[in-house]
Amino acid sequence: MAVYGYVRVSTGDQVNGTSLDEQERKVRGVAMVRGEDLAEIFREEGVTGSRPLEDRTAGAQLLARLRPGDTVIVAKLDRAFRNAADALTKADAWRKGGISLVIADMGTDAVTENGTSKMFFGMLALVAEFERERILERTAEGRSAKRAKGGHIGGTAPFGYRVEGVGKDAQLIPIPEQQEAMWRMVEMRQGGASLRAIAAEMISLGHRISHEGVRNALAAAGARQSKELRGVTAVPR
Structure with missing residues (x-):
């Protein structure tokens, strides 16, 4: 059973690596409190959070390394996942696969363990639903605004x-x-x-x-x- 850390910054986040160093400090601190030794910390520099973990260089390396019984420690939820829906899907898959996820900003207990997991996944499900509704709302607003301005929202042009x-x-x-x-x-x-x-x-x-x-x-x-x-x-x- 191995314990891994994962840290990421986008191009806009980076200031002489300070953000990465701060995340790494948090990850190491959580591992120490849990009495665990980190096998490796995967560092992702200059990568946008809109890319899924598997499409990131260090993220793909982490996923390839994971085995049942392993633990992943991240400083914040948004460092590893694109959004709440992505976090919900991946964290649940890890839980079912026997992989623990620890988020430093949420404490030192694994959010995929019994007791904490019900609250964690319930919260993520609510946030994911909110995000979906906001995306649909923004899309509808954009289409309506374009239609009002005489713009074409796609498909075959109507008669006339x-x-x-x-x-x-x-x-x-x-x-x-x-x-x-x-x-x-x-x-x-x-x-x-x-x-x-x-x-x-x-x-x-x-x-x-x-x-x-x-x-x-x-x-x-x-x-x-x-x-x-x-x-x-x-x-x-």
Whole structure:
């Protein structure tokens, strides 16, 4: 059974190695309190925490060395793991594999041992759920903001528009003849025409569109009308 330490700093963290030295001091202190001898401390310099442990040079070496009964000591949770979900997954795998994890900032007991582990994994699960919700929220906000500015959030351009640009610079540009056709669809629908009848009319006018495409175009036109009524934008008919 061996005890290993792991320390990491990103490029922005480094100040003459002080951060690494401070982490190593904490790791050695915990090992001493536990009455254990460190077999090796794996040092990761200039590596961002967004990279998983297995994709880091020293991290991969540590993982290759670990055997059941071994212990890993880190100064802080974020030094070894990308986020709470990553920590939850790896720490649980280590626990099941008989590998102990000690986090200096959380004390000298292994967080993967009975008694402490229930609280630790419960906390990580809550944080991971919070992180997922925030990511989804930020993604939705970004898509909504881009859509409001006329940006294209991906996929095939809706009827009435063409896409110009790629990636973050992609924009939806109105196609005049298709825009006119969209309002014709609205008039026909308000007059009681079926989706298939509207599609047939559009095809006769040279627009290749299915009845499902008509449904989507009408939904988009309805949303746009709603925005116009709220004064968000104004598109001439």
